[in-house]
Every structure is written in C-alpha cells, then in structure tokens.
Amino acid sequence: MADDLKKGLEGVLVAESDLSSIDGDEGRLIYRGYEIEDLARGASYEEVLYLLWHGRLPGEDELAEFADAMATEREVDDDVLATMERLAEADERPMAALRTAVSMFSAYEPEDEADPDDLEATLRKGRRITAKIPTALAAFERYRLGEEPVDPDPDLGLAANFLYMLTGEQPDDVAAETFDQALILHADHGLNASTFTSMVIGSTMADIYSAVTGGVAALSGPLHGGANQDVMEVLMEIDESGKDPLEWVEEATDEGRRIPGFGHRVYNVKDPRAKILQERSKELADNGDDKWYEITTTIEDYLTEEKGLVEKGIAPNVDFYSGSVYYQLGIPIDMYTPIFAMSRAGGWIAHVLEYQEDNRLIRPRARYTGSEDEEFVPLGER
Numbered sequence: 001m002a003d004d005l006k007k008g009l010e011g012v013l014v015a016e017s018d019l020s021s022i023d024g025d026e027g028r029l030i031y032r033g034y035e036i037e038d039l040a041r042g043a044s045y046e047e048v049l050y051l052l053w054h055g056r057l058p059g060e061d062e063l064a065e066f067a068d069a070m071a072t073e074r075e076v077d078d079d080v081l082a083t084m085e086r087l088a089e090a091d092e093r094p095m096a097a098l099r100t101a102v103s104m105f106s107a108y109e110p111e112d113e114a115d116p117d118d119l120e121a122t123l124r125k126g127r128r129i130t131a132k133i134p135t136a137l138a139a140f141e142r143y144r145l146g147e148e149p150v151d152p153d154p155d156l157g158l159a160a161n162f163l164y165m166l167t168g169e170q171p172d173d174v175a176a177e178t179f180d181q182a183l184i185l186h187a188d189h190g191l192n193a194s195t196f197t198s199m200v201i202g203s204t205m206a207d208i209y210s211a212v213t214g215g216v217a218a219l220s221g222p223l224h225g226g227a228n229q230d231v232m233e234v235l236m237e238i239d240e241s242g243k244d245p246l247e248w249v250e251e252a253t254d255e256g257r258r259i260p261g262f263g264h265r266v267y268n269v270k271d272p273r274a275k276i277l278q279e280r281s282k283e284l285a286d287n288g289d290d291k292w293y294e295i296t297t298t299i300e301d302y303l304t305e306e307k308g309l310v311e312k313g314i315a316p317n318v319d320f321y322s323g324s325v326y327y328q329l330g331i332p333i334d335m336y337t338p339i340f341a342m343s344r345a346g347g348w349i350a351h352v353l354e355y356q357e358d359n360r361l362i363r364p365r366a367r368y369t370g371s372e373d374e375e376f377v378p379l380g381e382r
C-alpha cells in the first residue's frame with residue numbers, strides 16, 4: 001500500500017475554502033479573488049476584515065458602520081487591564097499575555113450570545129475580539145514601560161489607533177498607512193499552522209475565544225509567527241557584531257544556521273507579501289536609518305545568489321522584511337508576533353466560521369508503531 005502518511009499534513013487537502021488561495025510556484029496570494037497587492041495598496045484593514053467575514057468588499061456606508069461598530073468595542077474590562085499590568089510586572093512574554101487577554105474576553109460577552117451554533121453571534125464575538133486585542137496588547141506594553149494605558153481613540157482606524165495607544169501620540173500618515181498595510185498582508189493565508197489550530201478547536205464547536213486563543217498559541221512558535229522577531233534579532237546581532245553583514249552571513253550559513261524569514265511550506269519563490277514589505281522598508285529607510293534595510297538586502301542577495309537557496313525553493317517569506325518595517329516604526333521587537341496575531345485573528349475567525357457552516361469534527365489518525373500483546377505484571381512483582 002502506498003505510504004499515505006503525510007508528516008506535517010504536507011500537501012493534504014482537508015477542506016474547501018473561499019477565503020484565500022496561495023500559488024507557491026507563482027508567488028501569488030488572493031483573498032476572496034482579490035490580489036493581495038491590490039488590497040494592500042487600495043484597501044484598509046477594516047475593509048479586508050469585512051471582505052473575509054462577509055464575502056465581499058463593503059460600500060462606503062457599510063464600511064463606516066462596520067468600522068464604527070468595531071471602534072466602539074475597543075474598550076477592555078478593568079480586570080483585563082489589571083491582569084495585563086500583573087503580567088507586565090511578571091515580565092511575561094507578550095504572546096502569553098495576549099493569550100490570557102483573549103481567554104478573559106469571554107467572561108464579558110452578552111448573555112444572549114452563548115449559543116455556539118449561532119454563527120451570527122459568533123461573528124459579533126469575533127468582531128469584538130479583533131477590536132479588543134490591540135487595546136489589551138497596547139496596555140500590556142504601556143505597563144511594561146511603567147506607563148498607564150492610553151484609552152482607544154474611536155476616531156482613528158484600527159491600525160492608527162494601535163500605534164496611538166502604544167506611544168500616546170497620533171501616528172503620522174506614513175506610519176499609519178504602513179502599519180495598516182502590514183495588517184492587511186498578515187490577515188489570512190490559507191491553512192497555516194495557527195489557522196488550522198483554530199479550525200480544529202472550532203470543529204469541536206468550542207467557543208470562538210478558545211479558537212482564537214489556540215491560534216495565538218500556535219503562532220507563537222519560531223517556525224511560524226515567531227520568525228519576524230527572530231529576523232530582527234539576527235539583524236541586531238549582525239549590527240552588534242561589528243562584522244560586515246556579508247562576512248556574518250557567510251559564517252552563519254557555513255555553521256549551518258537557518259536564517260529566519262527564509263523558506264516556506266507552500267511558497268517556492270519570494271513571498272508576494274515580502275515584496276510589498278520590502279518596498280515599505282525601503283521607503284522608511286530612505287526617510288530614516290537605512291542600516292536595517294541594507295543588512296536585510298545583503299542577506300537576501302547572499303542567500304539567493306551565493307547560496308542558491310531560491311533555486312532550491314527557499315526564498316524570503318513574509319517575516320523577512322516585516323522586522324525592519326516594524327523596527328523603523330518604533331515597535332518593540334517582542335511585539336512583532338503579537339501584531340501578527342492581531343491581524344491574523346481576522347483570518348482565524350473567518351476560517352472557523354466558514355468551516356462551521358458545514359462542520360465536521362477534525363480527527364485524523366496515526367499509524368500505531370508501538371508494541372502489541374504486552375503481559376501486565378502487577379506493581380509489587382515488577
């Protein structure tokens with residue numbers, strides 16, 4: 001019998017979805033039929049959330065109503081703020097703090113939304129979760145700085161408001177637009193590990209808070225969402241080494257070090273999101289410190305041209321340039337992955353809702369390779 005065991009579920013189709021499609025050979029990503037480039041350059045994150053959750057782009061009035069509804073739900077309960085403060089004092093990792101915050105949101109949901117079969121109620125909960133994550137995250141970061149949280153500004157979009165709550169200052173247009181674009185690029189990406197985790201949890205008809213909490217947990221791993229932080233830490237390691245970036249990357253790869261931000265289970269060519277983030281990183285570099293962009297491109301050129309990785313199908317992924325973009329926006333390095341989660345929560349919720357429309361409990365099998373027919377010996381005789 002052909003070996004039908006697919007380690008890591010590589011290449012295994014487990015569902016049908018209208019949400020997003022990746023062409024790993026062409027380096028193409030679409031959300032509900034729209035090219036990611038068009039959405040990143042022409043839409044807002046709120047428009048993309050509406051597209052993912054409702055199946056079409058909103059008209060002006062629909063977008064205003066949707067964005068206003070989310071803006072009015074940004075406040076988080078005082079208990080959540082108090083917990084973020086305690087976790088900040090305990091020097092907890094931001095992704096763990098985020099996981100805690102999301103799991104607490106369920107305590108404050110309206111009574112009449114408890115039915116997990118009510119998909120409309122689940123969508124309202126998902127919208128609230130997505131609205132509240134930026135507030136909880138920004139509060140955690142302010143507490144880490146020994147500052148009080150900044151109340152959300154309902155007149156700002158989700159992206160601009162997060163930067164405002166993080167710094168206490170209204171972001172300039174370039175920063176707000178760049179961050180909004182980054183949120184669009186990270187919103188959905190097929191059945192990546194964290195999305196599939198959320199779907200497994202949703203397939204048991206568990207609540208949406210549990211599904212999003214599971215997504216946060218899966219995304220925190222360095223092989224998945226945690227790579228963007230690793231990329232920035234490599235850039236800083238290079239900068240602090242005093243070595244020429246080329247010399248550093250030659251030594252690192254000769255030692256067999258795997259460079260984060262390169263390689264992908266699906267893309268065999270450069271991730272289209274990396275191309276857009278590279279453009280933004282260069283724009284920021286041209287108007288500021290170009291060190292990080294230059295180091296990043298030096299690494300990419302070496303791995304591509306000297307090591308021939310791209311010929312082997314190992315190319316820059318979404319995390320490779322997000323590090324230098326976020327760093328130039330002044331975002332703390334260990335907040336990069338929580339920001340990924342802030343955006344991807346929209347995709348997790350979309351996939352859970354879509355799968356639950358025709359739900360089937362996700363329960364794969366394993367081929368048993370253990371021993372058989374062991375004779376039980378009572379404890380006293382072992």
Ligand code: SDX
Nearest residue numbers: 189192193223224225227258259260261262263264265317
């Ligand atoms: C994300 O799935 C998604 O869509 C994820 C994501 C999303 O939007 O949700 O796109 C976000 O997670 C992006 C990926 C972020 N992770 C990293 O950048 C970490 C570094 N990359 C890898 O560890 C790796 O590429 C994975 C984990 C991302 C994918 O791994 P696979 O598909 O399991 O491939 P693999 O680890 O088996 O590697 C295949 C080959 C190996 O060569 P051989 O050992 O077979 O000779 O590629 C090589 C690897 O050594 N390789 C690398 C490399 N990554 C893989 N070689 C050098 N540098 C690297 N970074």
